Amino acid sequence: MSDTVIDIAETRKRYRGGVEALRGVSLKVPKGGIFGLLGPNGAGKSTLVKILLSIVRPSQCDGTMLGMPIGHKATLSRVGYLPEHARFPEYLKGGEVIRYVAGLGGVPKDQAAKRSQELLEMVGMQDWANRKMGSYSKGMKQRIGLAQSLVNNPEIVFLDEPTDGVDPKGRMEMRAVLKRMKDEGRTVFINSHLLGELEMICDSVAIMDQGEIIRQGSIADLTDKTRRYEINVSGDISGSLISELKSHEVEVEGEILTMYQRDAEKVQPVIDALRSAGVTIVTMTEARQSLEDLFMETVGNHGPGAAMPPKLPGKEKA
Incomplete structure (x- = not known):
């Protein structure tokens, strides 16, 4: 069948x-x-x-x-x-x-x-x-x-x-x-x-x-590459903590940390580092690209004269 x-x-x-x-x-x-x-x-x-x-x-x-x-x-x-x-x-x-x-x-x-x-x-x-x-x-x-x-x-x-x-x-x-x-x-x-x-x-x-x-x-497969953890923190993020976060490929923008990762276990060292530095974790959410964003990106990048697909954050190597 x-x-x-x-x-x-x-x-x-x-x-x-x-x-x-x-x-x-x-x-x-x-x-x-x-x-x-x-x-x-x-x-x-x-x-x-x-x-x-x-x-x-x-x-x-x-x-x-x-x-x-x-x-x-x-x-x-x-x-x-x-x-x-x-x-x-x-x-x-x-x-x-x-x-x-x-x-x-x-x-x-x-x-x-x-x-x-x-x-x-x-x-x-x-x-x-x-x-x-x-x-x-x-x-x-x-x-x-x-x-x-x-x-x-x-x-x-x-x-x-x-x-x-x-x-x-x-x-x-x-x-x-x-x-x-x-x-x-x-x-x-x-x-x-x-x-x-x-x-x-x-x-x-x-x-x-x-x-x-x-x-x-499937929606899960089409948005898989955009799956990430977003951590909202309160506290001082500087010095050695910044270096450690970057070693785990964490993007830091103010008090918002973004980690493009599907495996929750790989987020644990980041949480440990934040706690050790006395930084408060306010929220942590699992996120991915919405269907609307996927649709607009796909249609916007299709056809004659279409722009190149936007690069996902965190994908460029320094």
Whole structure:
């Protein structure tokens, strides 16, 4: 059994007039996790998802989804989808929308009714099931949209901006739903510009720009080189103490000490040296590059005329 649900290579899409939306995209999505596809507007994210869902025909696409060639129609019955700006008939009630989508997907009527009730409870809309969509807020419509994407019990779910229009409390509840989907063994594929949201829930990401995948992998692996310990101190840091700290590759900036290190044991001699010198350790935190910083660095350093990647502090030798 493959541990990859999407595995594509050299995916291209050229529109009339020679516009290249995708330029040789290669992508692997692990099974059973939450995957985030990031990129600025016009990067090609939506085009890529629509090709995977057979909504848009690729100019070229080699690869598989759920073990079958991209474009295999029967495989789509194992896939769920919530498009960006999804619209449903305003005159239908929330529960009716889910049952309507179930009918389109070939879900038996008795199963659809039971599944509809379960999903309404899952997204916190059971008390609004008999209200018309036209009376819903945008966030409530998004919840119904999320519920309908699960009605066929899919193995992989594509969500385009799933928390768009959802208030902070609703976003927290949405994150819980997405984690539950992951715990159920589903693969969740998210397009979103809310990097802080993705950082809290994604196991792996791909960064896309100008029709290409620039970087991909787990967030931990992509930010590994920036892992560090930051120590906030109070006291006199001078003389022999400075020399000892530098011997451990500690950067000193005022009362902030930074040590690019993954191993906590290697920080202990630094702590001992500070205590021996009578310096008070106020706080010590483990830090790494944020997803937003990673995104801005990657996109900012890509393309014609892009600046060279900034050097990480502490990496230059004197």
